[in-house]
Amino acid sequence: MEGLKTNVEHDVPVQGLKHQNVAGMGSSMVSPSPDKFERFEKWLRENGAQFDMVELREYGSEDANNGAFETEHAILRRNAETIMEEEEEEDKKEETCVSSYAMNSQCANDEDCEMRGVHAKQTILPNTTCISIPLSCLITVEMGQSTQIGQAILSSELDLDAPKHVFLMIYLLLDRRNPKSFFQPYYDILPKTLNNMPIFWDEEHLNYLEGSYLLQQVYDRNKAIQEDYELICEIAPQLKEIATLDEFKWARMCVCSRNFGLIINGVRTSALVPHADMLNHFRPRQTKWTFDNEKQAFTITSLQSIPSGAQVFDSYGQKCNHRFLLNYGFAIEDNTELDGYCPNEVSLKLSPALVNEVARDRNKQPLSLSFQLMKAEFWCRDSAAAAVLSVGSLNISSGKSLGLDDLISSPSYTKRIRVNVSNNENTKAMMSMLRVIVADEDELAVISCGGLYMHRTCKDVRFAICIRNERAALLLLLHVVLKALAAYPTSLAEDKLALQSMEALPPFSNIRHATIQVRGEKEVLFHYKNLAEIGLSVIDLPEAEFEASIRALQESAHYSILHYCADVLGSIRRDSIRKVAM
Numbered sequence: 001m002e003g004l005k006t007n008v009e010h011d012v013p014v015q016g017l018k019h020q021n022v023a024g025m026g027s028s029m030v031s032p033s034p035d036k037f038e039r040f041e042k043w044l045r046e047n048g049a050q051f052d053m054v055e056l057r058e059y060g061s062e063d064a065n066n067g068a069f070e071t072e073h074a075i076l077r078r079n080a081e082t083i084m085e086e087e088e089e090e091d092k093k094e095e096t097c098v099s100s101y102a103m104n105s106q107c108a109n110d111e112d113c114e115m116r117g118v119h120a121k122q123t124i125l126p127n128t129t130c131i132s133i134p135l136s137c138l139i140t141v142e143m144g145q146s147t148q149i150g151q152a153i154l155s156s157e158l159d160l161d162a163p164k165h166v167f168l169m170i171y172l173l174l175d176r177r178n179p180k181s182f183f184q185p186y187y188d189i190l191p192k193t194l195n196n197m198p199i200f201w202d203e204e205h206l207n208y209l210e211g212s213y214l215l216q217q218v219y220d221r222n223k224a225i226q227e228d229y230e231l232i233c234e235i236a237p238q239l240k241e242i243a244t245l246d247e248f249k250w251a252r253m254c255v256c257s258r259n260f261g262l263i264i265n266g267v268r269t270s271a272l273v274p275h276a277d278m279l280n281h282f283r284p285r286q287t288k289w290t291f292d293n294e295k296q297a298f299t300i301t302s303l304q305s306i307p308s309g310a311q312v313f314d315s316y317g318q319k320c321n322h323r324f325l326l327n328y329g330f331a332i333e334d335n336t337e338l339d340g341y342c343p344n345e346v347s348l349k350l351s352p353a354l355v356n357e358v359a360r361d362r363n364k365q366p367l368s369l370s371f372q373l374m375k376a377e378f379w380c381r382d383s384a385a386a387a388v389l390s391v392g393s394l395n396i397s398s399g400k401s402l403g404l405d406d407l408i409s410s411p412s413y414t415k416r417i418r419v420n421v422s423n424n425e426n427t428k429a430m431m432s433m434l435r436v437i438v439a440d441e442d443e444l445a446v447i448s449c450g451g452l453y454m455h456r457t458c459k460d461v462r463f464a465i466c467i468r469n470e471r472a473a474l475l476l477l478l479h480v481v482l483k484a485l486a487a488y489p490t491s492l493a494e495d496k497l498a499l500q501s502m503e504a505l506p507p508f509s510n511i512r513h514a515t516i517q518v519r520g521e522k523e524v525l526f527h528y529k530n531l532a533e534i535g536l537s538v539i540d541l542p543e544a545e546f547e548a549s550i551r552a553l554q555e556s557a558h559y560s561i562l563h564y565c566a567d568v569l570g571s572i573r574r575d576s577i578r579k580v581a582m
Helices: 034-046 061-065 068-080 141-143 146-158 167-175 185-191 203-209 214-235 245-258 321-329 355-359 370-380 384-388 406-408 427-436 441-449 467-486 492-499 510-538 543-556 559-581
Strands: 004-007 013-016 053-059 116-120 129-134 261-266 267-272 287-292 296-301 347-350 415-420
Touching: 034 053, 034 185, 053 061, 116 415, 141 146, 141 167, 141 267, 141 543, 146 167, 167 214, 167 245, 167 267, 203 214, 203 510, 214 245, 214 296, 214 321, 287 559, 321 510, 321 559, 347 427, 347 467, 347 510, 355 427, 355 467, 370 427, 370 441, 415 510, 427 441, 467 510, 467 559, 492 510, 510 543, 543 559
Parallel strands: none
Antiparallel strands: 004 013, 053 116, 129 296, 261 267, 287 296, 347 415
């Protein structure tokens, strides 16, 4: 379920079914297994938890294929348009969770599906605390640190990928082996598998991400988890007896998707919060959560009226779909905010070597070696490589000359930047990097030596330098975007068409989520393709035609493209006119 962000209007999100909870209310909804869920709720109530206003519901697989979710989310979306969020959203530390994960369309039957949601048993008025979970029912970082393995990790000062999460993971893996554990009712309802999460996908499903940098992130996440496991096993060999690598991965993703970043009695920590982690995702948020030090409990409070029977949602934050998919196991079909902003991003790979790549495509001579080395020095100034570079590409520590091949193979030479459809800081940094890459010797001297504006790094050239440089930057942007689009096996039009079919891409299936992810990336790429093409079409126009084009763009172009053409290109055109007149 797209995380329960499943957009079930096929556009309007249900938004994220983490649990693969679905936001549906169809007739096929079934009561949760009476044993483990009733035992879980009884355990919470016996220990002081309060959640009488809400109930857990489990959804049958048929709900994913009918309009149950669409109706509820369409209503939510319409209502949300009249409500403006007044408080800044609390941030769940890494990716904090929802409930049991996104529903796998591969489920053999309803018993295998992990689709659940929290629903209102009565109308919940605004500013009502509808869920309260006492501190005694929380699993905190400190509990993991107090274990034997936790102490070994603390004393060893290991450099771990997830230093806080690992203590929650260790406690979870250790304590769940105890059938008499206080938390056993909670462990019993945790998903047994997380097959909706990309790090557990098989090759067939991963192939649907071909062309996306998310594939590399999946590889990196798996590698990082394995390295953490092996490092801990070296200083605490008993971990091998407690958990296999696969179980360690399971714990990592359970914690990654479910933990809440809290301040408890003045101490900043992370915690697993039973029941609270069952809420699915929807934006704009309907509820807020915090740890109430007075009540010594984790509380969830409504921000608006929630009708009886409606699903009660949390918000996992304003995130790109790659984060939702990697950390929660769902992607949102319509990941737009009420103001039209979409946080979906694409990762672009930039390096000075692109200039020679373009030169080869156009049968032009590559840049001289000496100039490439000069540019590489400035390009790497904001990275670790800067410590070993100086004029002439000499290694400061050894005095040995560095060749261009050495520089190109350096991790600092190729930089990745994430951009979305906006004019935010990342977009400005991307344009800055492009200006540096295409700079000629005179332009590089201006950039690297200061002047009216001091450019400390390759991301600081926030103003266009001149028409020649900006034109070259737009041409390079177009090259980068077209190269990225060519890496996908399907086109944007094909993805959009495929997503219209519930049979070809079943709701909440891994292949649907993968397609939603790559479609979003392509939409961003097409935006920058449009920006480059429109910019190139107007940059050299006579003044009257340029002004007419800007007026036309006010009616047809995205605001960020209009801003770029009118302000950025307009400014360097005026500078050029002034210089000619002098």
